[in-house]
Amino acid sequence: MQLFSWGKKSDQTVQIKEIITNISSSTIDILHKGEKVTIEIPFIDEASVQNAIHCLCVLFILKKNNEEILHRFQSLYSIAMRLEMKEGINHCSIINDSYSNDLYSLGIALDFLNQQKQHKRRTLILSDILQSGMEPKKLYSQVSALLLQKNVDRLFGIGPDIFSQQKQFSSIKNNSFFKTTEEFLRNVFLSDLSDETILIKGARSFEFERISHLLEQKVHQTVLSINLNSIVYNLKKYKEQLEPQTKIMAMVKAFSYGSGSYEIASVLEFNKVDYLAVAYPDEGVELRKAGITLPIMVMNIDNSTFDSILNYNLEPEIFSFALLNDFTSFLKKSEIDDYPVHIKIDTGMHRLGFMENEIDLLCKKISGNQFIKVKSIFSHLAASEDPKQDDFTSYQFSLFKSCCSKIEKSLGYSFLKHIANTSGISRHPRLQMDMVRLGIGLYGIDGNVHMQKLLKNVSTLTTTISQIKKISAGETVGYGRMGKVEKDSTVAVVRIGYADGYSRTLGNGKGKMLLKNKLVPVIGNVCMDMTMLDVSAIKNLKEGDEVIVFGEALTLQMLSSWAQTIPYEIMTGISARVKRIYYEE
């Protein structure tokens, strides 16, 4: 047997000397039979790098010539292998997974469909499953069982095989079958599809992009793409920082820090966080309407929203005596006992909450109050990210503990206690208590450098070039003629402006965007709907080319430092007209 191995050690057939990660490519230096070889691949993720090295080994075994090998690696490109969710026509949500179709990937896509609760009906458009190596009869009986198990309500089957096996799908009441994609397009009225979640799942040769094209709402060319796998990954990384029994409350306020509402909440629910928290009642109502069943804490309520709090089973934060009195009277009038509430203590943030000197009166008011049930007591750290403030953080923690024990004694029952936010978790593991409130970390940002390295990027904001033009030395660009060029230059106009959340402070060279892997500066003032870039340094541009505003390589931290703000503000400031696309890889 011929053994062929690769690895970092010198006794491997192919020895990896170094892997250098560039902005969007990797350079791999290797030693094979005493010869140095360098390959460059247009990927940076670990899996792709490993795959490439495996392929390289095979090429060595097949004795392919080195030049040919290098050339071929360079011409690799990444293919869209992801499952995307977009807004569709007629209030539908469209899940597009028309890149492949086999039993295994169908199972994954159906799980994703099944998690979606924003519409009552779940619809599947499915092509023949090719090359399964199974008899059609056996194959489609398995498919049929799978659809039943994953709660598919309506099926469109497309292809000769599924057409011939349609009897097997009688358990799904609403079904119809077509021999070709063409036939489906001719016979199904798009207006028949409304207010449902539609999974489009087909083998390449069925060209289901023709269907998804019709069903997806046309997007304005500036898009925020949200990688749902990365959210799950980041959640797991924080779980690993915690004791196994510590609960997690996921903060999904402000449209999940700008990234979405039920789309994010349903992923978190599926991945078993313990609680969700929103800022205002409306945000909680939206989650309930989309079928989210996790307990939801609402941090900022007032008398006018008591009704929806009760109707939608939301759990309010009580932060003042006025609110406690009013909410108690409301519960009394509604004849409700033991309504779950969360009490906020102000230990130094001086935002909402009961102060230390109010705790005795608070104890008096809530012990024996049959109308409420205290689910948790919490406080918020003012500077958990800052080492210089660690003494203050410890002070807040000990004050919180003493308030809790007072209240616990007087109340006679116990409740969850929590104080740590994202940097609380990553910088102060001893403050995790019964639960932590994980916010920005879920979305891939942590001020702690060590933790930041463990996280994956979640959001990528991209836009496109609408026009490219040449201007001469001495001419100016934009309002106020602020962008003056010293030499002949090329300017690209991109489809994003301050109305989309691209701050005006990024004008005149402060901000940069990533174009063909190079940073290019903003020239002149940022306009409401557009921004101009000086692209003189880049060749072969064309209108329609994609530009990255932030993402993996050009990070939110870089952008927020240019704009002299914090990632939180940039994330939550991406305006509603920027379409969100959710995907799983």
Ligand SMILES: *Cc1c(COP(=O)(O)O)cnc(C)c1O
């Ligand atoms: C927003 C918020 C959090 C989460 O903070 P991050 O820094 O994003 O983790 C936690 N607790 C309260 C009360 C909040 O308002």
